[in-house]
Amino acid sequence: MAEHKIGIIMNGVTGRMGSNQHLARSIAAIREQGGVDLGNGEFIMPDPILVGRNEEKLKKLAEDHRIERWSTDLESCLADSYNQIYFDSQTTVRRAESIQQAIQAGKHIYCEKPTATTMEESLELANQAKDAGIKNGVVQDKLFLPGLLKLKRVIDSGFLGEILSVRMEFGYWVFEGDWQEGQRPSWNYRKEDGGGIIVDMFPHWRYVLDNLFGEVQSVSCLGVTHIEERVDENGRAYKCTADDAAYATFELDGGIIVQANSSWAVRVNRDDLLTIQVDGKEGSAVAGLRDCKVQHRVNTPKPVWNPDIENPFNFEEQWDEVPANQLFDNAFKIQWEMFLKHIHQDDEFPWDLLEGAKGTQLSDLGLKSWEERCAVEVPKLHT
Ligand SMILES: NC(=O)c1ccc[n+]([C@@H]2O[C@H](COP(=O)([O-])OP(=O)(O)OC[C@H]3O[C@@H](n4cnc5c(N)ncnc54)[C@H](O)[C@@H]3O)[C@@H](O)[C@H]2O)c1
Secondary structure, eight states, X not given: OOEEEEEEEEETTTSHHIIIIIIIIIIIHHXXXXXXXXXXXXXXXXXXEEEOSOHHHHHHHHHHTTOOEEESOHHHXXXXXXXXXXXXXXXXXXXXXXXXXXXXTTOEEEEOSOSSSSHHHHHHHHHHHHHHTOOEEEOOGGGGSHHHHHHHHHHHHTTTOSEEEEEEEEEOBOOOSSSSOXXXXXXXXXXXXXXXXXXXXXXXXXXXXXXXTOOEEEEEXXXXXXXXXXXXXXXXXXXXXXXXXXXXXXXXXXXXXXXXXXXXXXXXXXXXXXXXXXXXXXXXXXXXXXXXXXXXXXXXOOOOOOTTSOOOOOGGGGOEEOOOOSOOOOHHHHHHHHHHHHHHHOOOOOOOHHHHHHHHHHHHHXXXXXXXXXXXXXXXXXX
């Protein structure tokens, strides 16, 4: 049984995304299952070196996941040719500089979104990677969620007919940190530290829309900071300088209209933290993180407006669940496995730094639309 080891520098792995999604649920899980199965009796075995500033945290994380290598010295990790991939899940403001360093060291790049805080910086990274001839990829995890994979299946089947519109509701209440601890890091609410829901979520909306429905052509966005003061990890009150909600409309290729509400100041009264409703001429679908339900035109009820009587419809019950019909793995792990195959045997991997830059482009233009209070065209992006 041939095993192909791939050395991966994992930077930012002590953070929320790094330790939960990328280490525990992806890399450690792949190691525990015996590697990425190539189907010919051969396996790719990721061999991470955990990188960060805090020795104690790294040591503990390494022990917890039975990983031998960890380091506080990024430069020496980059100098070691055994490490083929540089992975980054640091806070957004730190990412571009470290990726540039890794590109110069000849490493392949895989990283969290947003790839940088501005489009220029993101595009520069894509250009540098192209010039250096290294392979590169950006996390686009929502594409691999069970609910969105089911939705993609529904779209590909033709069930919806011509798609007219999409409504996306994303968000939940993020506690302010005073009487209950906030469930997201405090930098998310400070613009100067790379925070803001537009910078955070629009990169996701870009690849979801581009990949499922059609390329985004224009954006109209209103941002707002609903909660003006929060309390940080050390119990100190701070002023929120970044947007915590964004109310946007996108126009897509083919005339599809998308309304997307993103908010960390909303209480959930829907099936999931993200729901995507798609209305087509033939049928409709509503996808959440894991589930997807559909209603065909022949099953569509015929309500008549009459508030003088009790509502005779139970609208929720008039939808059919799309069955799983397969096992769904963790979304981050699926993409990691694809990237490792891309590195080892050149399998296709379209979600590169240019795609990442498109995400940052949409957040930049969302911010511009908000500032100028107008709809903004989204020009095509090239390396
Ligand atoms: N794909 C997704 O769904 C998703 C979800 C949330 C966050 N993210 C992105 O992932 C990234 C990390 O977010 P998070 O929520 O894990 O943040 P976090 O604050 O929990 O983790 C940040 C990491 O960066 C490191 N770091 C911070 N400042 C540093 C410094 N000065 N020097 C060296 N290292 C430093 C921290 O030690 C930690 O390891 C962000 O870019 C965020 O936008 C992606």
